[in-house]
Amino acid sequence: MAITNSLKHAVFQLLLFFFFSFHALFSHAAYSIIGKTTVIRDDLGGGNLVSEDLTFEMGFFGFDNSSRYVGIWYHNVPASAAAYIWVANRERPIRDRRGSIKIKDDGNLVVLDGDNNEVWSSKVTINAKNNTKAVLRNDGNLVLSEEDKDVWHSFEHPIDTFVPGMMLPARTGMGMFKSWKSATDPSPGNYSMGADSGGTIQILILDGDKRRWRSGYWDGRVFTGVSNMTGTSLFGFKLNQGNDKVGEYFTYMWNSPGEHVRFQITWDGFEKRFQWDKDDKKWIETQHEPYNKCEQYNTCGSFAVCDIASHPFCSCMQGFEPKHWEEWNSGNWSRGCARRTPLKAERANNSSGTEASVGEDDFLEQKCTKLPDFARLESPDDDGDCKSYCLKNISCTAYSFTIGIGCMIWYGELLDIQHTQNNLGNVLHIRLADAELDHREKKTKIGIIIVAVVGGLICLGIVVLLVWRFKRKRKVSSALGYNNSSDPQLFDLTRSTDLSTEFSGSTELGLEGNRLNGAELPWFNFSCIVAVTNNFSEENKLGQGGFGPVYKGKLPGGEEVAVKRLSKKSSQGLEEFKNEMMLITKLQHRNLVKLLGCSIQGEEKILVYEYLPNKSLDHFLFDPVKQTQLDWTKRFEIIEGIARGLLYLHRDSRLRIIHRDLKASNILLDENMNPKISDFGLARIFGGNQNEANTNRVVGTYGYMSPEYAMEGLFSVKSDVYSFGVLLLEIMSGRKNTSFRDTEESSLIGYAWHLWSEQRVMELVDPSIQDSTPKSEALRFIHIGMLCVQDSASRRPNMSSVLLMLGSESTALPLPKQPLLLTSSMRKYDDRESYSEGLDVSNDLTVSMVTGR
Ligand SMILES: *[C@@H]1O[C@H](CO)[C@@H](O)[C@H](O)[C@H]1NC(C)=O
Ligand SMILES: *[C@@H]1O[C@H](CO)[C@@H](O)[C@H](O)[C@H]1NC(C)=O
Ligand SMILES: *[C@@H]1O[C@H](CO)[C@@H](O)[C@H](O)[C@H]1NC(C)=O
Ligand SMILES: *[C@@H]1O[C@H](CO)[C@@H](O)[C@H](O)[C@H]1NC(C)=O
Ligand SMILES: *[C@@H]1O[C@H](CO)[C@@H](O)[C@H](O)[C@H]1NC(C)=O
Ligand SMILES: *[C@@H]1O[C@H](CO)[C@@H](O)[C@H](O)[C@H]1NC(C)=O
Ligand SMILES: *[C@@H]1O[C@H](CO)[C@@H](O)[C@H](O)[C@H]1NC(C)=O
Ligand SMILES: *[C@@H]1O[C@H](CO)[C@@H](O)[C@H](O)[C@H]1NC(C)=O
Numbered sequence: 054m055a056i057t058n059s060l061k062h063a064v065f066q067l068l069l070f071f072f073f074s075f076h077a078l079f080s081h082a083a084y085s086i087i088g089k090t091t092v093i094r095d096d097l098g099g100g101n102l103v104s105e106d107l108t109f110e111m112g113f114f115g116f117d118n119s120s121r122y123v124g125i126w127y128h129n130v131p132a133s134a135a136a137y138i139w140v141a142n143r144e145r146p147i148r149d150r151r152g153s154i155k156i157k158d159d160g161n162l163v164v165l166d167g168d169n170n171e172v173w174s175s176k177v178t179i180n181a182k183n184n185t186k187a188v189l190r191n192d193g194n195l196v197l198s199e200e201d202k203d204v205w206h207s208f209e210h211p212i213d214t215f216v217p218g219m220m221l222p223a224r225t226g227m228g229m230f231k232s233w234k235s236a237t238d239p240s241p242g243n244y245s246m247g248a249d250s251g252g253t254i255q256i257l258i259l260d261g262d263k264r265r266w267r268s269g270y271w272d273g274r275v276f277t278g279v280s281n282m283t284g285t286s287l288f289g290f291k292l293n294q295g296n297d298k299v300g301e302y303f304t305y306m307w308n309s310p311g312e313h314v315r316f317q318i319t320w321d322g323f324e325k326r327f328q329w330d331k332d333d334k335k336w337i338e339t340q341h342e343p344y345n346k347c348e349q350y351n352t353c354g355s356f357a358v359c360d361i362a363s364h365p366f367c368s369c370m371q372g373f374e375p376k377h378w379e380e381w382n383s384g385n386w387s388r389g390c391a392r393r394t395p396l397k398a399e400r401a402n403n404s405s406g407t408e409a410s411v412g413e414d415d416f417l418e419q420k421c422t423k424l425p426d427f428a429r430l431e432s433p434d435d436d437g438d439c440k441s442y443c444l445k446n447i448s449c450t451a452y453s454f455t456i457g458i459g460c461m462i463w464y465g466e467l468l469d470i471q472h473t474q475n476n477l478g479n480v481l482h483i484r485l486a487d488a489e490l491d492h493r494e495k496k497t498k499i500g501i502i503i504v505a506v507v508g509g510l511i512c513l514g515i516v517v518l519l520v521w522r523f524k525r526k527r528k529v530s531s532a533l534g535y536n537n538s539s540d541p542q543l544f545d546l547t548r549s550t551d552l553s554t555e556f557s558g559s560t561e562l563g564l565e566g567n568r569l570n571g572a573e574l575p576w577f578n579f580s581c582i583v584a585v586t587n588n589f590s591e592e593n594k595l596g597q598g599g600f601g602p603v604y605k606g607k608l609p610g611g612e613e614v615a616v617k618r619l620s621k622k623s624s625q626g627l628e629e630f631k632n633e634m635m636l637i638t639k640l641q642h643r644n645l646v647k648l649l650g651c652s653i654q655g656e657e658k659i660l661v662y663e664y665l666p667n668k669s670l671d672h673f674l675f676d677p678v679k680q681t682q683l684d685w686t687k688r689f690e691i692i693e694g695i696a697r698g699l700l701y702l703h704r705d706s707r708l709r710i711i712h713r714d715l716k717a718s719n720i721l722l723d724e725n726m727n728p729k730i731s732d733f734g735l736a737r738i739f740g741g742n743q744n745e746a747n748t749n750r751v752v753g754t755y756g757y758m759s760p761e762y763a764m765e766g767l768f769s770v771k772s773d774v775y776s777f778g779v780l781l782l783e784i785m786s787g788r789k790n791t792s793f794r795d796t797e798e799s800s801l802i803g804y805a806w807h808l809w810s811e812q813r814v815m816e817l818v819d820p821s822i823q824d825s826t827p828k829s830e831a832l833r834f835i836h837i838g839m840l841c842v843q844d845s846a847s848r849r850p851n852m853s854s855v856l857l858m859l860g861s862e863s864t865a866l867p868l869p870k871q872p873l874l875l876t877s878s879m880r881k882y883d884d885r886e887s888y889s890e891g892l893d894v895s896n897d898l899t900v901s902m903v904t905g906r
Contacts, residue, residue, distance in 0.1 A: 083110070087162065087187040093154040095121055095147070102154075102189050103128055108311075109138075109193040113152060116237040120146035123154055123164045123173065124239075125193055125207065127313055127329070134335060136327070138193050138214040138315060139207050142173040143239040160185040162197050162205070175205045192218035212239070215305070215316040221247070223254050223271070223292055223301040233320040246318040248303070253428050253461065254292070258324055258342070264350040265322060266343040267469065269423050272457035277479055278423040278471070279342070294863065316340075351426070351469040354389020358422075360472035370470070371417055372489035389466070394486040398447035412487025416440065416452070421478040423471035424453055428461035434704075443484065451483045456642070456701060575638075575650030582606070582652050582659050586616050596669075596718075600735045605664060613664035614649060618657065619735075630658060637734040640710070644698030646721055646731040662731070666724055669731075670784075671717035680787050680819065685826040687726055688784050692834065693859055694728040695720060699777055700852040702733055703770045710734055713768055715776035716757045717783060756790040756800070760844055771846035774855065778841025785835055787819030802842050802872050809839060810871070829862065839869040 083103040084091055093100055093112060101112030110128035114137065115121040123141040130136065142164050151167025160179030164172050179185055181199040189195050193216050195207035208219045213230050215221060221229065229247035234240045244265065249255045256268035256276060269278020271292060295301045307314050313329035326340035343349045346366055347359035353367035354376075360366060367381075369390035375381035376388040397414050433439040439460035443452040451463040467483070585606035586593045593604040601620040607613050634651050641647065652659040670691065673679045683691070695715075702710040712719075712733050721729045759775035761767045779790050782801050790801040798804040808817050815823070818831050837858050843849050848870065850858065858864050 085188070087154070087156060089156060089183065089186075091155065095150045095152040102187070102195075104189045104191045104193070106191045108191055108313075109189055111189050111195060112154075113150075115146070118150055119148050120238075121148075121150060121152055122146055122239055123152070125189065125195060130313070130329065131334060136214075136315060136317075136336065137239070138212075138216055139195065139210075140212050140239045143212060143233075143241065145172040147172060156185055156187065158182065160199060162187045162195075177205045179204060192216065194218060213318050217305045217307045217314060219304070220293075220299065221303040222299070223248050223303055224252075225250050225300065226302075227257065228259060230318045232318045232322065235320050238320075242320050244318055244320075244322040246324055251427065252430050253458070254301075256324075258318065258322065260322060264426070264469075266324065266348060266350055267426060268342075270428065270455070270458055270461070272455060274457065277455070277477075278473075279340075280474065280477060291860070294861065347471050353386045353470070355466035355468055356390040356392070357386060358419075358470045358472050362472075362474060370419070370467075370483060372483070372485040392486075394488045396447065396484065396486050400486075414444065414484050414486055415490050416443075416482035417485050417490060419481045419483060421473050421476060422481045423469075423473050424455070424461065424479050424481055425451065425463055425467040426469045428453070428463055430458070431460045431462045433460040440482065443482075449484065451481055453479055453481050455479050577650050577652040577659070577661055579652045579654035579657065579659070582616060582661070585609075585614070589618060600732065606661075615662045615664045617660040617662065619660065627653060633734070634660075640702070640734065642698055642701040643727070644694045644729055645701065645733060646729045665721040665729060667722035667726060669718045670720035670722060670728065671789075673722070674717055674784060674787055675789055675792075681821045683726075683784075683822070685822045685830075688822065689830070689834075691720070691722075691726070691728045692781055692784055693856070695730065695777065695780065696852060696856050696859060698728070698730040699773060700856055702730070703773065703852050709770075711768055711770055712773050712776070713762075714754055714757070715773055715780060716754050717780060717789075720780070759846065761846055769846060770851060771849050774841050774849045774852060775846075777852070777855070778838045778849070781834065781838040781841065782817075785819065785831065785838065786817050787821065802839075805835065805839060806869075806872055809835070809869070833862065833866070834859070836866050836869070840867065842872060843869060844872050845870075 083101055084093065085103060085105060087093070087102055093102060095113040101110050103110045107128050109125055111125045112123070113121050114124050114126065114135070122143065124137040125139040126135050126137050147164075147166045149167055152172075153165050155163060155165070157163045157171075157174070160182035161177060162175045162185075164174075166172050175197050177197070179199050185197060185199045185204070187195060187197045193208075196203050197205040211219065211230055213232050215230060226248035227250045228245040230245060232242040232244040232246075234242040243260055245259045247257065249257050249267070254271040255278075257264055258266040267278065268276035270276070271290075273292070276290075290303050290305055293302050293304055305314075305316075312331075314326065316324065316326050318324055324340070324342045325338055327336040328339050329335075330337050345361050346352055347361040353359045356373040357367050357369050360368070365384065367386045369375060372393055373390035374393050376391045380386075380388060397412065431439070431442055433442045433454075436454040439452050439454040439462070442460065443449040443462055446462075446464070448464045449462055450465060451467055453461045455461065470481070472478075583589070585608060586604040589602075589604055593606065595603045595605050595615060597603070601618045604616045604618065605613065606616050630653070634648075638648050638650070646665065647663040649661045649663060651661060673683055699712065699715070702712060710733055712730065714732060714735075715730070719730060719732050721731050723729060757776040757779050759768075759772040762772040762775075779801065782805055783790060786801065786805075788801060793800050793804060798807065805814075805817055808814050814832055814835050815828060817835060818826055837850075837855060840858075841849055841855065848867075858866060
């Protein structure tokens, strides 16, 4: 019995063996390498070159038997959905099925037709001719190498498709990808795509040599003209520094490796992003450009704005009028618009003297704009300087100072401008003659006066009426006690500016010009604040911040706000406070908590902020349960977001603010867990007057204060960098810097150094993310953290270097020195405030003071 069983088994196995050998023999097992003797033939079918992980395949394809091509496609995607990421002989199809692929005697990879004519060759000069081989890599790159040196890459000769792993030159890649002629004809068509070869970085689609679409400028994160585009350093497009041989180039990082994503310039002229849906077995189109009329290049002509949400799409910019009214009104916008009132310089040229001397040119701010084409990048590094740079040159017609790009200047006509939806886009400042601006301002001024006079009269009437009624009522009902009037006029919410226009800047920032007049700061009626916070009740209290308690409130419109009641110790006078608030309201960045307005009544000073439901970072980071919600990707994004917000405060905002109290509890998280820095600028209010005796407020928090600030009272942007370093180490480790108080380690920094010096840095990483965190990134981040907490301010990087280091794996990092001045010696300082301004220090510390300009 047992014998027969095992015999059966053996026979079965033998059969199985034969079956598979047979199968292999006749199905031409795929090659993994093309060597000296390998030949891939079209007429045999199946015997193709396949990448090691079976993602990509190279071989013959065609849409009929009389045009055969050699190409690369996804091996595991069914033929009905085949996508060809590369084609060798796109211009010389083989007319029958007798073609072959092999390595020629000169070492090159070639495609031959049935008569052994060469229809395609890799065309490189090869030394070790007998030792070349071709391999299809897992990312789809076909590589020819001699011995151990790569001599040719298909990725360097792209067709119409960009896949992760390719390098796209950021400044010279124009026309790098060329569309197919039709859906079934790979020969070069009318359309091409690539990076603009001008000075600013953007992607273009060309129709012949005419521009058809552009992506808008790269701002370090996204292409600013592409809607719905998000990005981090973790995935999405990334700009790499390059070297002497290769200039800057883009790469694309796909967040889940192994999935298929590709960008293609299709035969009919669209840039499309496709993503493979494994379950439904089909490609999903996740991007499609240009996707409407306004996206098409320069639909409206020069000096006109295209807005897809309005009808007609095109309108001249303010101060401009159609060049040809009839054509314009009939919907032919191609000629665009012209300036109505000449600029000052032009008026001066036409002499008559007196007229010219009146009125300087000024700028009209236009938010939510896809910036015009042909920007020139100039050197000024803040908004104000950029503006004066533009004013100096008579041919400058507009400027924009944009975070992540810098000062952009336009000379001559402004082309391809779009009004963007959903508050995306940037701020453009358009140069106009004085008269065009005056015109508008005079009108609004008159409007304001009328409104004010009428409003004043009405208010007076109401007050008189109310007082009269109140007095009468009191007479009647004084026995009932206080009459809790909820008369709408008394509790009306007044905000002097319309928030929707005031705060609808781009998502990145909405920098105002320097017209800082009182009317721009929204004031809230104090009684309204009392009402929405339920008279600052305990239930509404969200927490106690460094400068006073914070309450939650709900405005009559339903908008939730956080109300900060500044502690009364602030020594600032009313005017100073107003000025300060006006400046702070101007600071807008996606990583800063938005200040909506403020309110003053007697000693009370109230700040009204946007409300963020997710509380602050410390609630998550130091909570054993909640900290698991912060996976590595989230932490990465939080660290990067904080760095960006801080960089904005330090460098990119017009105020150059030093936060001085950066810590986990001052980082708020929005519903998507994006970090937003809060309490920025308050140090200016409380710290501005160090001469005042009653400024007994702590600025800075134990554990986050740099040695020079804690011990000598010196603060600079580098003291914020120190706090950032501590915060970074806390985010990586999930531990509070101060939780080391009573252990053998003096602090988190000491502990980090300890592990660092013993090369056990990974032990610092929060156990809840240790497995999911790429080691190289964890090491780099902790390394950066260590550099930020160096004792000597001059050894700490500034925030823009920090951002660079966070984003780039290739940047070589300097080695940190052992921190000696550990925070234990600073504990005494946390109950006393001490800082000084204007002091210079010996250790080449740059004290860049907070200066409001
Ligand atoms: C193409 O050639 C293959 C094999 O030579 C053959 O089986 C097929 O029928 C041909 N197709 C057409 C459309 O002629
Ligand atoms: C390459 O191979 C050919 C034929 O096999 C041989 O004649 C020749 O000497 C080889 N060349 C080198 C450089 O090895
Ligand atoms: C390409 O351009 C030619 C000539 O302008 C035109 O006839 C053809 O229709 C265009 N092809 C596509 C796909 O747009
Ligand atoms: C952007 O997102 C919105 C909402 O998710 C969607 O309606 C819109 O079509 C998207 N736009 C593009 C160009 O994908
Ligand atoms: C629009 O006007 C231009 C001249 O400004 C003319 O060349 C073009 O043919 C017109 N287009 C249409 C569609 O009428
Ligand atoms: C001023 O006039 C001169 C000479 O007529 C001319 O060359 C120049 O371009 C003019 N400048 C402007 C701004 O119109
Ligand atoms: C200047 O004068 C010339 C000729 O008188 C006129 O054509 C031109 O429009 C004027 N330019 C401006 C800006 O007024
Ligand atoms: C204005 O800018 C243009 C373009 O850069 C330049 O050619 C011209 O010389 C500048 N003019 C002045 C007066 O600076």
